[in-house]
Amino acid sequence: MMIMMKTDTGYEKRYYFGIDIGGTSVKAAVFDESDNTVGTYEFATDKEDNGSHILNDVADFVSSWMNENGADASVIGGIGIGVPGAVLDDGTVNGCVNLGWGVVNVKAELERLTGIRTVAGNDANVAALGEYAGYYAGLSSFFFVTLGTGVGGGLIMNGRPVCGINGAAAEIGHLPIVTDEDRMCTCGKKGCLEQAASATGIVHEALKRLNSASDSSAAVSSLQKYDKAALTAKDVFDEAKAGDIVAGSVIDRAAEYLGRGIACVACAVNPECIVIGGGMAAAGEYFLDKVRASYRANVFYPMKDTPIVKAELGNDAGVYGAAHLVMPSSNNERK
């Protein structure tokens, strides 16, 4: 792939890297200044040696891309990067369990390795920015919930991600609102929202119900036909949609808590729109309708009509939002 670095009018184009570091793979995309995707890329996350090779791999990718495309640093507008952990305003990550990281200043390290201006953000905040920039630009405030293995969130106000003083704003997954939980959360508390409303939580609750001797629905549940060790949240959704009582009550519980959790966030910031993304958003309107009903039942009445909608960008939100951390037009760069 060879890219012309001069447009027809003689203007020099600029390119922006969006990097999304996940526990399994690193996704990357390059965008031009008109927000067009120039290319998308993916490579495995090397978690050996406490993840110490990851940022080197990112820098190597950037360098290779520039070499292959005849681009020098003068045409690179910046690198935006999302990581699965709390990120302070100066780019410091204070521990990323999924990557094996302790304290790492992602911005400083990647700037040292590449010589290119870098902005780092929490992955959910960055995905929120991607959804916002792609579909909701102009809203005064916007809350994004990502439902997957865990439950994360991102809050955009006035076009910028809100990070919080400890980099932990919008951590809706750890709202302390689940009152019927017996396990510890990965964070060390008990009763976090993600224990009920994540894919992991749904599977755990389904297995618990299936194993309950006192629940007469358990023995006849259609979930009994699945290999318990391989049960997924999608299985539970599928059986709930098909009318299974146990699966239905597990999904109802997840939706009830999620609606209540979103109502708590709304009480704090009263956003203009709430967007649900992540793998579980694939459950669609069946699930969203239950979440909306719980939200309306739990929220303070002036905000009962806040729209709750499905995310548009899917897996691309991460790289797109990351690039928007450094795109000047989106006015999202942190100081």
Add this chain to the structure above:
Amino acid sequence: MMIMMKTDTGYEKRYYFGIDIGGTSVKAAVFDESDNTVGTYEFATDKEDNGSHILNDVADFVSSWMNENGADASVIGGIGIGVPGAVLDDGTVNGCVNLGWGVVNVKAELERLTGIRTVAGNDANVAALGEYAGYYAGLSSFFFVTLGTGVGGGLIMNGRPVCGINGAAAEIGHLPIVTDEDRMCTCGKKGCLEQAASATGIVHEALKRLNSASDSSAAVSSLQKYDKAALTAKDVFDEAKAGDIVAGSVIDRAAEYLGRGIACVACAVNPECIVIGGGMAAAGEYFLDKVRASYRANVFYPMKDTPIVKAELGNDAGVYGAAHLVMPSSNNERK
């Protein structure tokens, strides 16, 4: 009182009105451009005829003050006004139960009556701005909780109150987190934070415990000596501090829920500081220590050390914050 409208250097001074409309009285203060208090005033809130005289009374006060002080509109920098209800960005109040108001555009109406630029805000948001401007200016984010008859809140980010799309941001009193509540809240839901953590909620819970036949502590509680119809939250605090078991458990419940509610807000915005004001803040460190313990037990660990402190300004926060809605130096004026 006669005020010189010219300073020694020949500069024309400017004056700012801060108005705080409460259900019982209207408090007002005038500040000069250096933030000095020129005078403080108070008059009864006239709730006759659905509160339709209130803004006329405010306009009359402004006019009288200007006449008495030889001030014309050119030296008045603006009127900031706090009202006990949700206020939209354009100054519209969509119902104020305590004042008898339906939909009133406070800003437009007061500007029409006085000819002076006016900015309106929710009373708790305005008190938050007062605390912020007075003691915490420069913090990136700041959450204010006011504990009184109800529980209110104000969120300041980047020096400005966050109002929310429906004017209902920071309404911590209506977080849906109280799981052992049998009454309806004034908002129509059941289980709002203010049902447990307000002065009203504390009195109700104390009476409920005293009347409980199954509670062996009830008969010997020192609260039994009080006239039940006149019991106050202060009585409950006093007896709790003196070691009464019933009073202590009521206060513990209030603190537990309040700490959990603040943890929910922190999960959403991760503020730099949390400040507790309102009448109940007078209970002091005895209560705050319980709230802090609950907060630490319930909040996501990256923000467990967020300071929770007592407000400094007391009743003056309302008028001071209101004036800061229009003071240019505070950069808080809404568009």
